[in-house]
Amino acid sequence: MHTSWGLTFDCANPAKLAAFWADALGYVEAEPPDGYESWNAWLKDNGVPKKEWNDAAYLVDPADQGPTLSFLKVAESKTAKNRVHLDLKVGGGRHQSAKKRRSRIEKAVDRLTKAGAKVEREVEQDGNLDHVIMTDPEGNEFCVV
Known part of the structure; x- marks a missing residue:
């Protein structure tokens, strides 16, 4: 059985890090969910507080072959070498x-x-x-x- 998967980066600045990896990998920003004109519309409709609207970013492979990439804002900074890269x-x-x-x-x-x-x-x-x-x-x- 195939398991769909994605890669998530914990980070301080999701938009900035997503922009770097979009450039590095040729990825693009994920489209908002079906039925929504924008991510902000989806966030508002789902009750996410406005102060959290910049706490994440999502990228996809435009050829739909690679995993999705998520960038999530966290309070703590990176403290050690990655075990996966x-x-x-x-x-x-x-x-x-x-x-x-x-x-x-x-x-x-x-x-x-x-x-x-x-x-x-x-x-x-x-x-x-x-x-x-x-x-x-x-x-x-x-x-x-």
Whole structure:
């Protein structure tokens, strides 16, 4: 039996973090539920206090192939290394030439850095760039492979 699943980020600023990951993954903001013109209309109709309207953001894969992403505001900040992280597979796999993989990885790292990510370190294997460990604007680790 297949189980539908999504990934949720606890964060301080859902809109900002969602915008970063939308750019990083090519995702888009989720449409409001059927019958609603906007998320605010849905929130109002469901009795969510107005002060909580910016406490979440939702993204979807426009090709409907990847999991949904939710961003939920929490009071506490990140305190430790992620035990689960995303790998952005931009290099094309190890069957590609090291030069081609490096070029693809460096291009993605440059774009993501401009979007607010930080490089933590580059990891080499056999003298070639294998992947780059980065953090998103709120410090969540991910890799560009």
